[in-house]
Amino acid sequence: MTSAPHPPVPEATLKAEVLAATGVKMNHCYQCGKCAAGCPVAEDMDLTSCQILRLVQLGEPEADRRALQCEGIWLCLACETCSTRCPQQVEVPRVLDFLRTEAVRRGLAHPGSRDILAFHRAFLDSVRTTGRLYEIGLVAGYKLRSRHFLQDLALAPRMLTRGKLPLLPHLIRGRAAMKRIFQRTLGGK
Amino acid sequence: MRIGYFPGCSLLGSSREFDESVRALAGAIGLELVTVPDWNCCGASSAHVLDHKLSLALPARILAQAEAAGLDEVLAPCAACFNRLSSARAELDADPALRTEIAGILELPYQGRVRVVNVLEVLDRCQAELQARMVAPFQRKVACYYGCLLVRPPRVVAFDRPEDPQSMDRLLALAGAQPLDWNHKTECCGAAFSVTRTDLVARMSGRIVAGAAKAGAEAIVVACPMCHSNLDLRRSASNALTGADHQLPVLFITQALGLAMGLDPAALGLQRHLVPAGPVLSGAPALAPQPAARTRP
Numbered sequence: 001m002t003s004a005p006h007p008p009v010p011e012a013t014l015k016a017e018v019l020a021a022t023g024v025k026m027n028h029c030y031q032c033g034k035c036a037a038g039c040p041v042a043e044d045m046d047l048t049s050c051q052i053l054r055l056v057q058l059g060e061p062e063a064d065r066r067a068l069q070c071e072g073i074w075l076c077l078a079c080e081t082c083s084t085r086c087p088q089q090v091e092v093p094r095v096l097d098f099l100r101t102e103a104v105r106r107g108l109a110h111p112g113s114r115d116i117l118a119f120h121r122a123f124l125d126s127v128r129t130t131g132r133l134y135e136i137g138l139v140a141g142y143k144l145r146s147r148h149f150l151q152d153l154a155l156a157p158r159m160l161t162r163g164k165l166p167l168l169p170h171l172i173r174g175r176a177a178m179k180r181i182f183q184r185t186l187g188g189k
Numbered sequence: 190m191r192i193g194y195f196p197g198c199s200l201l202g203s204s205r206e207f208d209e210s211v212r213a214l215a216g217a218i219g220l221e222l223v224t225v226p227d228w229n230c231c232g233a234s235s236a237h238v239l240d241h242k243l244s245l246a247l248p249a250r251i252l253a254q255a256e257a258a259g260l261d262e263v264l265a266p267c268a269a270c271f272n273r274l275s276s277a278r279a280e281l282d283a284d285p286a287l288r289t290e291i292a293g294i295l296e297l298p299y300q301g302r303v304r305v306v307n308v309l310e311v312l313d314r315c316q317a318e319l320q321a322r323m324v325a326p327f328q329r330k331v332a333c334y335y336g337c338l339l340v341r342p343p344r345v346v347a348f349d350r351p352e353d354p355q356s357m358d359r360l361l362a363l364a365g366a367q368p369l370d371w372n373h374k375t376e377c378c379g380a381a382f383s384v385t386r387t388d389l390v391a392r393m394s395g396r397i398v399a400g401a402a403k404a405g406a407e408a409i410v411v412a413c414p415m416c417h418s419n420l421d422l423r424r425s426a427s428n429a430l431t432g433a434d435h436q437l438p439v440l441f442i443t444q445a446l447g448l449a450m451g452l453d454p455a456a457l458g459l460q461r462h463l464v465p466a467g468p469v470l471s472g473a474p475a476l477a478p479q480p481a482a483r484t485r486p
Contacts, residue, residue: 040377040393079377080341084351097237119385123235131229133198162461164203173227177296184294185243
Protein backbone atom coordinates (compact mmCIF):
# COMPACT_ATOMS: atom_id res chain seq x y z
CA MET A 1 0.00 0.00 0.00
CA THR A 2 1.35 3.45 -0.80
CA SER A 3 0.37 6.66 0.91
CA ALA A 4 -1.60 9.24 -0.97
CA PRO A 5 0.40 12.20 -2.35
CA HIS A 6 0.44 15.34 -0.24
CA PRO A 7 -2.29 17.76 -1.26
CA PRO A 8 -0.96 20.96 -2.88
CA VAL A 9 -0.03 23.69 -0.42
CA PRO A 10 -2.57 26.55 -0.53
CA GLU A 11 -0.70 29.61 -1.74
CA ALA A 12 -1.79 32.12 0.88
CA THR A 13 -0.34 30.17 3.80
CA LEU A 14 2.90 30.79 5.64
CA LYS A 15 4.11 27.31 4.76
CA ALA A 16 3.77 28.10 1.05
CA GLU A 17 5.80 31.26 1.62
CA VAL A 18 8.41 29.27 3.55
CA LEU A 19 8.66 26.83 0.64
CA ALA A 20 8.96 29.61 -1.94
CA ALA A 21 11.55 31.58 0.03
CA THR A 22 13.68 28.80 1.51
CA GLY A 23 12.86 25.59 -0.36
CA VAL A 24 12.08 23.89 2.96
CA LYS A 25 9.07 21.56 2.82
CA MET A 26 7.33 21.89 6.14
CA ASN A 27 5.61 18.52 5.78
CA HIS A 28 8.99 16.78 6.03
CA CYS A 29 8.89 17.42 9.77
CA TYR A 30 7.27 14.50 11.60
CA GLN A 31 7.39 16.16 15.02
CA CYS A 32 9.97 13.90 16.66
CA GLY A 33 11.06 16.81 18.85
CA LYS A 34 14.79 16.23 18.44
CA CYS A 35 15.34 19.88 17.38
CA ALA A 36 13.88 21.24 20.61
CA ALA A 37 15.53 18.53 22.73
CA GLY A 38 19.02 19.67 21.69
CA CYS A 39 18.30 23.39 21.41
CA PRO A 40 20.48 25.35 23.89
CA VAL A 41 17.83 28.05 24.34
CA ALA A 42 14.65 25.92 24.24
CA GLU A 43 14.16 26.48 27.97
CA ASP A 44 13.85 30.24 27.34
CA MET A 45 11.42 30.01 24.44
CA ASP A 46 7.66 30.52 24.74
CA LEU A 47 7.27 28.17 21.77
CA THR A 48 10.08 25.76 20.87
CA SER A 49 11.34 25.10 17.35
CA CYS A 50 9.27 21.94 17.13
CA GLN A 51 6.07 23.73 18.19
CA ILE A 52 6.72 26.57 15.77
CA LEU A 53 7.16 24.10 12.90
CA ARG A 54 3.89 22.42 13.88
CA LEU A 55 1.99 25.71 13.82
CA VAL A 56 3.31 26.49 10.35
CA GLN A 57 2.43 22.97 9.14
CA LEU A 58 -1.22 23.53 10.03
CA GLY A 59 -1.59 26.13 7.29
CA GLU A 60 -4.22 28.13 9.15
CA PRO A 61 -4.23 31.94 9.53
CA GLU A 62 -4.49 31.83 13.32
CA ALA A 63 -1.63 29.31 13.61
CA ASP A 64 0.49 31.35 11.19
CA ARG A 65 -0.07 34.45 13.30
CA ARG A 66 0.91 32.63 16.50
CA ALA A 67 4.13 31.40 14.91
CA LEU A 68 5.06 34.90 13.75
CA GLN A 69 4.18 36.57 17.05
CA CYS A 70 6.10 34.25 19.37
CA GLU A 71 9.36 35.20 21.06
CA GLY A 72 10.93 31.81 20.29
CA ILE A 73 11.81 32.75 16.71
CA TRP A 74 13.95 35.61 18.06
CA LEU A 75 15.98 33.48 20.45
CA CYS A 76 17.41 31.15 17.81
CA LEU A 77 21.19 31.55 17.77
CA ALA A 78 21.60 29.71 14.45
CA CYS A 79 23.89 27.24 16.22
CA GLU A 80 22.60 24.59 13.79
CA THR A 81 22.40 21.82 16.40
CA CYS A 82 18.80 21.14 15.34
CA SER A 83 19.44 20.96 11.60
CA THR A 84 22.50 18.75 12.19
CA ARG A 85 20.44 16.24 14.17
CA CYS A 86 17.12 16.43 12.30
CA PRO A 87 16.38 12.99 10.85
CA GLN A 88 14.52 14.67 7.99
CA GLN A 89 17.20 17.31 7.32
CA VAL A 90 14.79 20.18 7.90
CA GLU A 91 16.82 23.39 7.99
CA VAL A 92 15.11 24.85 11.03
CA PRO A 93 17.32 27.98 11.42
CA ARG A 94 16.68 28.87 7.79
CA VAL A 95 12.92 28.66 8.43
CA LEU A 96 13.23 30.78 11.58
CA ASP A 97 15.27 33.38 9.65
CA PHE A 98 12.39 33.65 7.22
CA LEU A 99 9.75 33.83 9.98
CA ARG A 100 11.65 36.70 11.62
CA THR A 101 11.81 38.77 8.44
CA GLU A 102 8.16 38.01 7.80
CA ALA A 103 7.19 38.94 11.37
CA VAL A 104 8.90 42.31 10.94
CA ARG A 105 7.33 42.85 7.51
CA ARG A 106 3.82 42.17 8.87
CA GLY A 107 4.40 44.21 12.03
CA LEU A 108 3.88 41.16 14.25
CA ALA A 109 7.34 40.92 15.82
CA HIS A 110 7.34 40.07 19.55
CA PRO A 111 8.36 42.94 21.90
CA GLY A 112 11.33 40.79 22.99
CA SER A 113 12.77 41.31 19.52
CA ARG A 114 13.33 45.02 20.10
CA ASP A 115 16.87 44.90 21.49
CA ILE A 116 17.88 42.01 19.23
CA LEU A 117 16.76 43.93 16.14
CA ALA A 118 18.44 47.08 17.44
CA PHE A 119 21.72 45.16 17.68
CA HIS A 120 21.52 43.67 14.20
CA ARG A 121 20.54 47.03 12.67
CA ALA A 122 23.39 48.82 14.43
CA PHE A 123 25.75 46.09 13.22
CA LEU A 124 24.62 46.40 9.62
CA ASP A 125 24.62 50.23 9.75
CA SER A 126 28.32 50.05 10.53
CA VAL A 127 29.00 47.64 7.66
CA ARG A 128 26.92 49.70 5.23
CA THR A 129 28.86 52.87 6.05
CA THR A 130 32.45 51.65 6.41
CA GLY A 131 32.41 48.24 4.71
CA ARG A 132 33.52 46.54 7.91
CA LEU A 133 32.26 46.18 11.43
CA TYR A 134 33.40 49.08 13.60
CA GLU A 135 32.97 47.74 17.13
CA ILE A 136 32.78 51.08 18.97
CA GLY A 137 30.27 52.28 16.36
CA LEU A 138 28.25 49.10 16.87
CA VAL A 139 28.05 49.57 20.63
CA ALA A 140 27.25 53.29 20.30
CA GLY A 141 24.60 52.58 17.65
CA TYR A 142 23.10 49.82 19.77
CA LYS A 143 22.92 52.03 22.86
CA LEU A 144 21.19 54.78 20.87
CA ARG A 145 18.67 52.38 19.38
CA SER A 146 18.03 50.35 22.55
CA ARG A 147 18.45 53.18 25.12
CA HIS A 148 20.61 50.84 27.26
CA PHE A 149 23.23 53.54 27.85
CA LEU A 150 24.86 52.13 30.97
CA GLN A 151 25.37 48.55 29.81
CA ASP A 152 28.95 47.23 29.67
CA LEU A 153 30.53 50.53 30.69
CA ALA A 154 32.96 48.64 32.93
CA LEU A 155 34.15 46.43 30.09
CA ALA A 156 35.23 49.16 27.66
CA PRO A 157 38.28 50.46 29.59
CA ARG A 158 39.52 46.91 30.16
CA MET A 159 39.28 46.24 26.42
CA LEU A 160 40.91 49.57 25.54
CA THR A 161 43.96 48.96 27.71
CA ARG A 162 44.43 45.58 26.05
CA GLY A 163 44.30 47.08 22.57
CA LYS A 164 41.02 45.34 21.77
CA LEU A 165 39.02 48.47 20.84
CA PRO A 166 40.56 50.43 17.96
CA LEU A 167 39.20 53.98 18.16
CA LEU A 168 38.93 54.61 14.43
CA PRO A 169 36.94 52.62 11.87
CA HIS A 170 38.60 50.86 8.93
CA LEU A 171 37.20 52.25 5.70
CA ILE A 172 37.26 50.01 2.64
CA ARG A 173 37.68 51.46 -0.86
CA GLY A 174 34.52 49.86 -2.25
CA ARG A 175 32.16 51.76 0.06
CA ALA A 176 29.96 53.05 -2.77
CA ALA A 177 29.53 49.48 -4.08
CA MET A 178 28.70 48.32 -0.54
CA LYS A 179 25.96 50.96 -0.27
CA ARG A 180 24.46 49.69 -3.54
CA ILE A 181 24.62 46.06 -2.27
CA PHE A 182 22.64 47.12 0.79
CA GLN A 183 20.17 49.10 -1.32
CA ARG A 184 19.54 46.13 -3.61
CA THR A 185 19.07 43.61 -0.80
CA LEU A 186 18.08 45.07 2.55
CA GLY A 187 16.51 48.18 0.97
CA GLY A 188 14.52 50.04 3.58
CA LYS A 189 14.24 47.11 6.01
CA MET B 190 53.18 27.63 0.56
CA ARG B 191 50.85 30.54 -0.22
CA ILE B 192 47.22 30.95 0.81
CA GLY B 193 44.59 33.70 0.65
CA TYR B 194 43.86 35.35 3.99
CA PHE B 195 40.57 36.85 5.13
CA PRO B 196 41.08 38.09 8.71
CA GLY B 197 37.55 39.44 9.23
CA CYS B 198 36.48 42.33 11.47
CA SER B 199 36.90 40.73 14.91
CA LEU B 200 40.55 40.00 14.18
CA LEU B 201 41.20 43.73 13.72
CA GLY B 202 39.58 44.58 17.05
CA SER B 203 38.33 42.52 19.94
CA SER B 204 40.24 39.39 18.86
CA ARG B 205 43.39 40.93 17.45
CA GLU B 206 45.47 38.35 19.32
CA PHE B 207 43.99 35.71 17.02
CA ASP B 208 45.31 37.62 14.00
CA GLU B 209 48.66 38.20 15.71
CA SER B 210 49.07 34.53 16.60
CA VAL B 211 47.96 33.28 13.14
CA ARG B 212 50.54 35.57 11.53
CA ALA B 213 53.26 34.58 14.02
CA LEU B 214 52.63 30.89 13.40
CA ALA B 215 52.43 31.31 9.62
CA GLY B 216 55.72 33.21 9.69
CA ALA B 217 57.38 30.46 11.73
CA ILE B 218 56.38 27.68 9.35
CA GLY B 219 56.85 29.63 6.12
CA LEU B 220 53.19 29.93 5.16
CA GLU B 221 52.62 33.09 3.11
CA LEU B 222 49.29 34.82 3.84
CA VAL B 223 47.93 36.90 0.94
CA THR B 224 45.21 39.22 2.26
CA VAL B 225 42.05 39.41 0.13
CA PRO B 226 42.10 42.93 -1.43
CA ASP B 227 39.66 45.46 0.00
CA TRP B 228 37.74 42.82 1.93
CA ASN B 229 34.43 43.66 3.61
CA CYS B 230 32.50 42.30 6.59
CA CYS B 231 30.85 38.90 5.94
CA GLY B 232 27.62 39.96 7.71
CA ALA B 233 28.30 37.46 10.49
CA SER B 234 25.35 36.76 12.74
CA SER B 235 23.37 39.85 11.72
CA ALA B 236 22.82 39.90 7.94
CA HIS B 237 20.92 36.59 7.81
CA VAL B 238 18.49 37.77 10.47
CA LEU B 239 17.34 40.74 8.41
CA ASP B 240 17.77 39.73 4.77
CA HIS B 241 18.80 36.44 3.20
CA LYS B 242 20.18 37.92 -0.03
CA LEU B 243 22.34 40.35 1.93
CA SER B 244 23.70 37.36 3.87
CA LEU B 245 24.77 35.86 0.52
CA ALA B 246 25.99 39.06 -1.17
CA LEU B 247 28.41 40.13 1.59
CA PRO B 248 30.39 36.84 1.64
CA ALA B 249 30.13 36.61 -2.16
CA ARG B 250 31.86 39.99 -2.53
CA ILE B 251 34.79 38.68 -0.45
CA LEU B 252 34.99 35.52 -2.58
CA ALA B 253 34.74 37.58 -5.79
CA GLN B 254 37.59 39.83 -4.63
CA ALA B 255 39.67 36.74 -3.84
CA GLU B 256 38.89 35.29 -7.28
CA ALA B 257 39.91 38.51 -8.99
CA ALA B 258 43.20 38.38 -7.07
CA GLY B 259 43.85 34.88 -8.46
CA LEU B 260 43.50 33.06 -5.13
CA ASP B 261 42.08 29.49 -5.16
CA GLU B 262 41.87 29.10 -1.42
CA VAL B 263 41.11 31.51 1.42
CA LEU B 264 41.88 30.95 5.08
CA ALA B 265 39.21 32.47 7.33
CA PRO B 266 40.47 32.07 10.92
CA CYS B 267 37.24 33.45 12.41
CA ALA B 268 34.77 30.57 12.66
CA ALA B 269 31.81 32.87 11.93
CA CYS B 270 33.45 34.18 8.74
CA PHE B 271 34.40 30.62 7.75
CA ASN B 272 30.81 29.53 8.25
CA ARG B 273 29.20 32.46 6.37
CA LEU B 274 31.61 32.16 3.45
CA SER B 275 31.12 28.38 3.24
CA SER B 276 27.31 28.68 3.45
CA ALA B 277 27.12 31.36 0.77
CA ARG B 278 29.47 29.43 -1.52
CA ALA B 279 27.41 26.21 -1.11
CA GLU B 280 24.10 27.96 -1.78
CA LEU B 281 25.42 29.81 -4.84
CA ASP B 282 27.03 26.60 -6.17
CA ALA B 283 23.67 24.86 -6.04
CA ASP B 284 21.67 27.60 -7.78
CA PRO B 285 23.05 29.14 -11.01
CA ALA B 286 20.18 31.64 -11.30
CA LEU B 287 20.85 32.92 -7.79
CA ARG B 288 24.58 33.08 -8.59
CA THR B 289 23.86 35.34 -11.57
CA GLU B 290 21.54 37.51 -9.49
CA ILE B 291 24.10 37.94 -6.69
CA ALA B 292 26.88 38.73 -9.20
CA GLY B 293 24.59 41.46 -10.55
CA ILE B 294 24.06 42.87 -7.07
CA LEU B 295 27.84 42.88 -6.50
CA GLU B 296 28.66 44.30 -9.95
CA LEU B 297 31.52 41.77 -9.92
CA PRO B 298 32.09 38.49 -11.73
CA TYR B 299 31.57 35.52 -9.42
CA GLN B 300 32.49 31.98 -10.53
CA GLY B 301 32.60 30.20 -7.16
CA ARG B 302 36.15 28.96 -7.66
CA VAL B 303 37.58 29.88 -4.25
CA ARG B 304 37.70 27.23 -1.54
CA VAL B 305 37.20 28.41 2.04
CA VAL B 306 39.22 26.78 4.81
CA ASN B 307 39.39 27.26 8.56
CA VAL B 308 42.47 27.51 10.71
CA LEU B 309 42.29 23.91 11.97
CA GLU B 310 42.23 22.53 8.42
CA VAL B 311 45.28 24.56 7.45
CA LEU B 312 47.22 23.66 10.61
CA ASP B 313 46.28 20.01 10.14
CA ARG B 314 47.94 20.13 6.71
CA CYS B 315 51.07 21.71 8.18
CA GLN B 316 51.59 19.08 10.88
CA ALA B 317 55.08 18.14 9.71
CA GLU B 318 56.26 21.78 9.67
CA LEU B 319 54.71 22.39 13.09
CA GLN B 320 56.17 19.25 14.62
CA ALA B 321 59.65 20.10 13.38
CA ARG B 322 59.50 23.35 15.39
CA MET B 323 58.12 22.09 18.70
CA VAL B 324 60.71 23.09 21.27
CA ALA B 325 58.69 23.72 24.45
CA PRO B 326 55.95 21.08 24.81
CA PHE B 327 52.71 22.64 26.06
CA GLN B 328 52.30 20.14 28.89
CA ARG B 329 48.82 21.13 29.98
CA LYS B 330 45.47 19.45 30.28
CA VAL B 331 43.28 21.22 27.79
CA ALA B 332 39.59 21.29 26.90
CA CYS B 333 39.29 21.71 23.13
CA TYR B 334 36.22 23.84 22.52
CA TYR B 335 35.01 23.87 18.90
CA GLY B 336 31.65 25.60 19.34
CA CYS B 337 29.06 25.63 16.55
CA LEU B 338 30.37 27.33 13.48
CA LEU B 339 33.38 25.18 12.62
CA VAL B 340 31.46 21.92 12.49
CA ARG B 341 27.83 22.74 11.75
CA PRO B 342 25.89 22.29 9.57
CA PRO B 343 27.98 19.33 8.39
CA ARG B 344 26.39 19.37 4.91
CA VAL B 345 27.81 22.86 4.38
CA VAL B 346 31.11 23.03 6.25
CA ALA B 347 32.08 19.38 5.54
CA PHE B 348 34.69 19.49 8.28
CA ASP B 349 35.49 17.02 11.07
CA ARG B 350 32.80 15.21 13.07
CA PRO B 351 29.84 17.37 14.06
CA GLU B 352 29.26 15.82 17.50
CA ASP B 353 32.76 14.87 18.71
CA PRO B 354 35.32 16.63 16.52
CA GLN B 355 38.98 15.65 16.83
CA SER B 356 41.12 17.96 14.68
CA MET B 357 42.01 20.41 17.46
CA ASP B 358 42.62 17.54 19.89
CA ARG B 359 45.15 16.06 17.45
CA LEU B 360 46.97 19.38 17.02
CA LEU B 361 47.25 19.93 20.75
CA ALA B 362 48.47 16.38 21.34
CA LEU B 363 51.14 17.17 18.76
CA ALA B 364 52.13 20.17 20.90
CA GLY B 365 52.54 17.97 23.98
CA ALA B 366 49.21 18.78 25.63
CA GLN B 367 46.67 16.31 26.96
CA PRO B 368 43.28 16.96 25.30
CA LEU B 369 40.52 15.91 27.68
CA ASP B 370 37.28 14.11 27.05
CA TRP B 371 34.52 16.47 28.08
CA ASN B 372 30.89 17.18 27.36
CA HIS B 373 30.77 20.68 25.93
CA LYS B 374 32.99 20.52 22.86
CA THR B 375 30.28 21.72 20.48
CA GLU B 376 27.74 23.37 22.81
CA CYS B 377 26.77 26.91 21.79
CA CYS B 378 28.35 29.76 23.87
CA GLY B 379 25.52 32.20 23.08
CA ALA B 380 27.41 33.81 20.21
CA ALA B 381 25.82 37.03 18.99
CA PHE B 382 23.67 37.50 22.11
CA SER B 383 26.75 38.73 23.97
CA VAL B 384 25.44 42.31 23.97
CA THR B 385 21.66 41.90 23.72
CA ARG B 386 21.06 38.90 25.98
CA THR B 387 24.09 38.85 28.26
CA ASP B 388 21.98 36.83 30.73
CA LEU B 389 21.72 33.93 28.27
CA VAL B 390 25.39 34.17 27.30
CA ALA B 391 26.47 34.14 30.95
CA ARG B 392 24.49 30.97 31.54
CA MET B 393 25.58 29.20 28.35
CA SER B 394 29.25 30.13 28.52
CA GLY B 395 29.21 29.53 32.30
CA ARG B 396 28.18 25.92 31.70
CA ILE B 397 31.02 25.46 29.21
CA VAL B 398 33.63 26.89 31.59
CA ALA B 399 32.26 24.78 34.45
CA GLY B 400 32.36 21.67 32.23
CA ALA B 401 35.99 22.30 31.32
CA ALA B 402 36.93 22.93 34.97
CA LYS B 403 35.14 19.77 36.08
CA ALA B 404 37.06 17.72 33.51
CA GLY B 405 40.27 19.03 35.08
CA ALA B 406 41.31 21.43 32.32
CA GLU B 407 44.04 24.02 32.91
CA ALA B 408 42.98 25.94 29.81
CA ILE B 409 40.20 26.04 27.24
CA VAL B 410 41.42 26.21 23.66
CA VAL B 411 39.24 27.78 20.94
CA ALA B 412 39.34 28.69 17.25
CA CYS B 413 36.54 31.27 17.16
CA PRO B 414 36.56 34.95 18.22
CA MET B 415 32.95 34.84 19.40
CA CYS B 416 33.61 31.79 21.58
CA HIS B 417 36.70 33.56 22.94
CA SER B 418 34.76 36.74 23.77
CA ASN B 419 32.00 34.87 25.51
CA LEU B 420 34.34 32.67 27.56
CA ASP B 421 36.92 35.39 28.30
CA LEU B 422 35.38 38.88 28.14
CA ARG B 423 32.14 37.60 29.69
CA ARG B 424 33.84 35.54 32.43
CA SER B 425 32.96 37.95 35.25
CA ALA B 426 29.29 37.78 34.18
CA SER B 427 29.28 33.97 34.01
CA ASN B 428 31.13 33.64 37.32
CA ALA B 429 28.68 36.06 38.94
CA LEU B 430 25.74 34.03 37.65
CA THR B 431 27.04 30.63 38.68
CA GLY B 432 28.63 31.82 41.92
CA ALA B 433 31.88 30.14 40.92
CA ASP B 434 35.30 31.74 40.57
CA HIS B 435 36.68 29.96 37.52
CA GLN B 436 39.97 31.47 36.42
CA LEU B 437 41.01 29.04 33.72
CA PRO B 438 42.33 30.95 30.72
CA VAL B 439 41.01 30.69 27.16
CA LEU B 440 43.65 30.42 24.45
CA PHE B 441 43.37 30.46 20.70
CA ILE B 442 44.73 27.26 19.13
CA THR B 443 47.39 29.37 17.40
CA GLN B 444 48.53 30.76 20.77
CA ALA B 445 48.84 27.31 22.35
CA LEU B 446 50.79 25.95 19.36
CA GLY B 447 52.93 29.11 19.26
CA LEU B 448 53.93 28.63 22.90
CA ALA B 449 54.97 25.04 22.15
CA MET B 450 57.07 26.40 19.28
CA GLY B 451 58.84 28.77 21.65
CA LEU B 452 57.35 31.94 20.14
CA ASP B 453 57.26 35.10 22.26
CA PRO B 454 54.01 35.23 24.33
CA ALA B 455 53.68 38.96 23.54
CA ALA B 456 53.95 38.29 19.80
CA LEU B 457 51.10 35.81 20.28
CA GLY B 458 49.00 38.49 22.03
CA LEU B 459 48.70 36.50 25.27
CA GLN B 460 48.69 39.72 27.31
CA ARG B 461 45.39 40.78 25.77
CA HIS B 462 43.08 38.35 27.55
CA LEU B 463 40.85 39.47 30.40
CA VAL B 464 41.31 36.15 32.18
CA PRO B 465 45.11 36.13 32.61
CA ALA B 466 46.97 33.41 30.73
CA GLY B 467 49.74 33.57 33.39
CA PRO B 468 49.10 30.17 34.99
CA VAL B 469 49.77 28.31 31.74
CA LEU B 470 52.77 30.48 30.89
CA SER B 471 54.76 30.33 34.10
CA GLY B 472 53.31 27.66 36.38
CA ALA B 473 54.87 24.23 36.56
CA PRO B 474 53.60 21.91 33.83
CA ALA B 475 50.92 19.65 35.23
CA LEU B 476 51.76 16.78 32.95
CA ALA B 477 54.81 14.67 33.56
CA PRO B 478 57.10 14.51 30.53
CA GLN B 479 55.55 12.21 27.97
CA PRO B 480 57.08 8.73 27.83
CA ALA B 481 59.21 8.40 24.71
CA ALA B 482 57.13 5.67 23.15
CA ARG B 483 53.53 5.10 24.13
CA THR B 484 52.47 1.61 23.36
CA ARG B 485 48.96 1.18 22.16
CA PRO B 486 47.13 -2.11 22.34
